Amino acid sequence: MKQVDFLVVGAGIAGLSSAARLARHGTTQVVEAEAAPGVHSSGRSAAFAHFDMDAWLVRALTAASMPLLAEPGATPHPALFIALEGQEAALDRLEANYREWEPRVERLAPAEARAFTPVLREGDGGISGALLDRHARKLDAHAMLEAHRKELLARGGELANGVPVERLARAGERWTADTPGASYSARVVVNAAGAWADPVAALGGIAPLGITPLRRTVITFDTEHAVRDWPFTKTVGPGFYLEPEGNGRLLASPMDEGPSAPCDAQPEEEDVALAAWNVEQATTLTIRQLASKWAGLRNFAPDRLPVAGFDRQAPGFFWLAGQGGFGLQTSPAMALAVEAAATGGPWPEELRAVGVTRAMLAVERLRTPPA
Ligand SMILES: Cc1cc2nc3c(=O)[nH]c(=O)nc-3n(C[C@H](O)[C@H](O)[C@H](O)COP(=O)(O)OP(=O)(O)OC[C@H]3O[C@@H](n4cnc5c(N)ncnc54)[C@H](O)[C@@H]3O)c2cc1C
Incomplete structure (x- = not known):
């Protein structure tokens, strides 16, 4: 032994x-x-670091970790948090929470946000405001x-x-x-x-x-846009997040939380469809074909x-x-x-x-x- x-x-x-x-x-x-x-x-993670986390403790642990997330594990990359119509109060709350740890965060009007993620739609279910963190990190x-x-x-x-x-x-x-x-x-x-x-x-x-394990789904797809410098773009309430994966490819998740037994998680077709639908509703992107899809388990204490x-x-x-x-x-x-x-x-x-x-x-x- x-x-x-x-x-x-x-x-x-x-x-x-x-x-x-x-x-x-x-x-x-x-x-x-x-x-x-x-x-x-x-x-199986989206591998991004930012302060859009509900719990103070998680934001505090993130703040303590940011200086320690060094190369080769992390590179600076902006994050853009968008409010879709009706999510303005959530954006206000996020801004207040965010400023405690990252005071350099900037509030943007929809047109300014589109300078960063040009496919965002305005009006009719599109974005009504945004918060930009230029100091977030892409992890590896x-x-x-x-x-x-x-x-x-x-x-x-x-x-x-x-x-x-x-x-x-x-x-x-x-x-x-x-x-x-x-x-x-x-x-x-x-x-x-x-x-x-x-x-x-x-x-x-x-x-x-x-x-408790909760399943989260990810899709990737190719686009004609040059996306490498687009920010990690995430709705402040239900919706989706989008993230560049190299220059012509985007990764997206509908931020689902399906209950699951501990297992080798696989994507469910309806969550894959929801990912594409949520992205297409709020952007001018059309997802014709997926490059890949996967799911992973996020594990939560009560x-x-x-x-x-x-x-x-x-x-x-x-x-x-x-x-x-x-x-x-x-x-x-x-x-x-x-x-x-x-x-x-x-x-x-x-x-x-x-x-x-x-x-x-x-x-x-x-x-x-x-x-
Ligand atoms: C789609 C998705 C997106 C995410 N995005 C982010 C993000 O952007 N940023 C972020 O910070 N986090 C993100 N996460 C969360 C992050 O990935 C997890 O919090 C983290 O990976 C958990 O790590 P872990 O080591 O606890 O679990 P795991 O990586 O699951 O490791 C547990 C290991 O234990 C092993 N094991 C189990 N039973 C036994 C046994 N009996 N004997 C030996 N070994 C065993 C398993 O095989 C497994 O390898 C995301 C997660 C998912 C699924």
Whole structure:
């Protein structure tokens, strides 16, 4: 049986970014069920970083992460948030929330917004206003995963792919994890299994936190427009987002949230059709043929906030889950939080500076107090 200090279950962005930091403090092993890292949520994301996030905590974690999202993981790219007719109040709310973290954001009239995304329609269901963030970031999920993998290995940690954890048991002061080919004995187990966070906890007889996977659909299509410099363009309420994928290709999502079991998520035809419909309603684009389509699972705790902390019901069992639609852009700050919380170290200055405390991410808030 291999003895380690930290056993991290799951090689998505949460598991790998945290493992790279934990490896500074002890022997660290990551085990991933799939044949490679990032097969699930982390490899299927739109990979953008901005402050249009409902929860203050998520915006604060994003603020702490922005300076740490460095090359090769991120490049500056503008984001344009548009109000369709009837969404003006949501645009006002977004502007107020945004200014706390990015005061350089600019309010634009529809004609000014069209200078950035020229296909936006005005009037009759089209745009009525916009907010421009010139300092948002385009992320590269695979570059981020690879950078963390390399750092993990450089610090003496290990990653085993194609190794699903099938059994977890507490033995004395340690956890034993069984996989088809090997067993591990760990001081700390970090549950970074994304959509499978509750089922992985159940392997060790640990009560679920109610981590719920919600499917999100993405389509890509080619266009005759030169789109490379178009901003990430997103409606402030229901609608869609659009993002350039190179020069002649756009990526779009209808921002759907279909309930799903943890699985290899596939796009549903009606969500694919909705993506194309929502884009065509608000723009002059015509989507004749899709270049590709996919779906991924965004995983939410009941309060839609992330969790990073030990489970008092199960000593040595650490939850790292519920990264919803913000797991890439908050990963630098979350990895710092994991490093401090899992090793008992000082709370990081980067989190202190934005007002994020250990308690905000802790598990206790999700456990029903005993009657
Ligand atoms: C369409 C879409 C768009 C998104 N857009 C953005 C965006 O623009 N910006 C942003 O910041 N975020 C975005 N997200 C969210 C982001 O992708 C997620 O929050 C993030 O990837 C979650 O990472 P994770 O490591 O928790 O999960 P995952 O990447 O799913 O990793 C969990 C891993 O655990 C493994 N695993 C499960 N069970 C076991 C087991 N028993 N043993 C071993 N391994 C196991 C799985 O195989 C998986 O690889 C988007 C997500 C989707 C789906």
